[in-house]
Amino acid sequence: MIKKLFLKYREIIMYLIFGVSTTLVNWIVYTLLVSIANTDVTPANGIAWFAAVIFAYITNKLYVFESKSWKVTVLAHEIISFFGARIASGVFEIFLPELLMKIGLDQAIFGIEGFAAKLVVSVLVIVLNYIFSKLFVFKNKK
Numbered sequence: 001m002i003k004k005l006f007l008k009y010r011e012i013i014m015y016l017i018f019g020v021s022t023t024l025v026n027w028i029v030y031t032l033l034v035s036i037a038n039t040d041v042t043p044a045n046g047i048a049w050f051a052a053v054i055f056a057y058i059t060n061k062l063y064v065f066e067s068k069s070w071k072v073t074v075l076a077h078e079i080i081s082f083f084g085a086r087i088a089s090g091v092f093e094i095f096l097p098e099l100l101m102k103i104g105l106d107q108a109i110f111g112i113e114g115f116a117a118k119l120v121v122s123v124l125v126i127v128l129n130y131i132f133s134k135l136f137v138f139k140n141k142k
Contacts, residue, residue, distance in 0.1 A: 018056070018064055019056075029048035045118075046094050061078065065133065081137040089132065092125055105120065
C-alpha cells in the first residue's frame with residue numbers, strides 16, 4: 001500500500017524531499033553568512049540562493065523529473081529555463097524576507113535574524129519552483 005502510494009506520487013514526494021534539501025542548503029549558507037561572516041541579510045540571501053539553485057538543478061534533473069538526456073540542446077534548454085524560473089522566484093527569495101521583516105515578521109529563530117520571514121518565503125518559493133519546473137523546464141523529461 002505504501003509502495004503503491006509512493007509510486008503514484010513519486011514525483012511530488014521526490015520534489016518535496018529535494019525541495020526541503022535545497023531549502024536546507026539555502027538556510028545553511030544563509031546562516032553561515034549572517035552568523036559567522038556578519039553578512040547583511042540581502043547579500044546573504046543572494047549567495048545562499050545561488051548555491052541552492054545549483055544543488056536544485058542537479059537533483060531535479062536526476063532524481064525528481066528524471067531528465068535522461070545529456071544532449072547539448074536539451075541541457076541548454078533545461079539550464080536556461082531552470083535558472084530563468086529560479087531568477088523569477090529568486091526575486092521573492094532575496095527581497096521578500098526583508099520586506100516581511102519591515103512589516104513585522106522579524107522574529108529571530110535559533111537566534112538568527114530574519115529566520116521567521118525566511119521560513120514563510122521558503123514555502124512559497126518551493127511551490128512556485130515546482131510549478132515552473134513541471135510546466136516549463138522538464139516538460140519533456142524522457
